[in-house]
Amino acid sequence: MRNLLVLCIMVACLSGCQDFMSTLQGLFQSTPPHTPTEAMEVKRLKVNHTELSYVEDGEGDTVVFVHGASGDWRTWEGLRPFIAQKYHYIALSRRYHYPNSWADEGQHYSLTQHVEDVAAFIRRLDVGKVHLVGGSYGGRVAGYVALKYPELVRSVVMSDPDLIDPTTAQGVAALLDYQKDVAKSSAAAKAGDSWEASMRLYDAVLDDPGAFQHAPVVQQQRWLDNADTVPLMLAAKPPRPPSCEQLAALKVPALVMSGEKSRAVFKYSNKKLLDCLPKGTETAVVPDAPHLWYPVNPKAGAREILAFLAEH
Numbered sequence: 561m562r563n564l565l566v567l568c569i570m571v572a573c574l575s576g577c578q579d580f581m582s583t584l585q586g587l588f589q590s591t592p593p594h595t596p597t598e599a600m601e602v603k604r605l606k607v608n609h610t611e612l613s614y615v616e617d618g619e620g621d622t623v624v625f626v627h628g629a630s631g632d633w634r635t636w637e638g639l640r641p642f643i644a645q646k647y648h649y650i651a652l653s654r655r656y657h658y659p660n661s662w663a664d665e666g667q668h669y670s671l672t673q674h675v676e677d678v679a680a681f682i683r684r685l686d687v688g689k690v691h692l693v694g695g696s697y698g699g700r701v702a703g704y705v706a707l708k709y710p711e712l713v714r715s716v717v718m719s720d721p722d723l724i725d726p727t728t729a730q731g732v733a734a735l736l737d738y739q740k741d742v743a744k745s746s747a748a749a750k751a752g753d754s755w756e757a758s759m760r761l762y763d764a765v766l767d768d769p770g771a772f773q774h775a776p777v778v779q780q781q782r783w784l785d786n787a788d789t790v791p792l793m794l795a796a797k798p799p800r801p802p803s804c805e806q807l808a809a810l811k812v813p814a815l816v817m818s819g820e821k822s823r824a825v826f827k828y829s830n831k832k833l834l835d836c837l838p839k840g841t842e843t844a845v846v847p848d849a850p851h852l853w854y855p856v857n858p859k860a861g862a863r864e865i866l867a868f869l870a871e872h
Contacts, residue, residue: 597634601615606684607680615650629696642859655669679712695719699718702716719853726832731828767850823850823851846861
């Protein structure tokens with residue numbers, strides 16, 4: 561077999577060795593073998609009078625992933641094969657998100673409720689402290705859990721969590737610009753069009769009025785599967801943001817992530833967050849990727865998370 565491989569390389573080099581070797585190298589650097597998304601067993605845990613769906617893979621210390629707006633456990637699927645090689649990977653779907661059933665009409669949709677749900681979920685897992693990873697709205701949830709329930713969290717990763725508003729002139733301007741785009745989503749939600757509201761929100765967070773239209777079909781479908789949660793999220797009253805003093809007292813190691821092409825408001829918010837968090841808080845930027853980097857460059861994002869987890 562080895563001789564055959566050498567012969568193939570020699571023959572290929574006669575017509576273009578560099579291209580062949582690049583292809584061969586790519587094969588050995590491809591995504592690790594893993595169970596297809598469609599074949600994953602969706603499990604459920606009952607917490608706070610509702611059931612949360614989740615999937616798990618791998619063995620070792622537990623890493624819990626919390627999705628953002630209009631997402632679900634599938635948000636993190638691109639990272640699963642990398643994380644599950646070394647850790648016990650768990651990704652949950654927050655209350656009201658696919659494929660969870662609704663126990664009511666959505667009146668309990670709030671950041672505060674999601675924080676309590678995630679905390680209760682970790683307790684029900686009964687695996688000790690977990691590494692907690694959240695993106696966007698899910699990053700905010702993860703941040704609040706780490707602040708309120710440090711006894712449950714070994715480390716926390718927050719990607720563009722928008723946990724605290726920027727205060728510089730440029731940051732405030734970026735925030736106002738972002739809020740104008742989110743207002744278009746809110747208007748659609750108030751008009752009763754959850755699909756339009758969801759698509760407008762996608763465009764807003766990516767700072768591109770055509771972002772949803774040009775997204776891969778699979779990504780569009782997953783986003784729209786959760787469209788009915790968008791009006792609930794936009795109508796919910798947010799909790800008071802943590803103060804800089806509260807953030808400085810965070811008791812667990814933290815990593816703040818962002819996409820290289822994330823909208824300016826998230827970058828300014830991250831900077832303010834880092835100014836407040838304890839010294840030594842780590843940062844990572846996912847190259848050539850926007851705010852929603854998970855489906856765009858999951859390998860690079862997973863690499864940053866794995867490097868952080870290895871230290872803690």
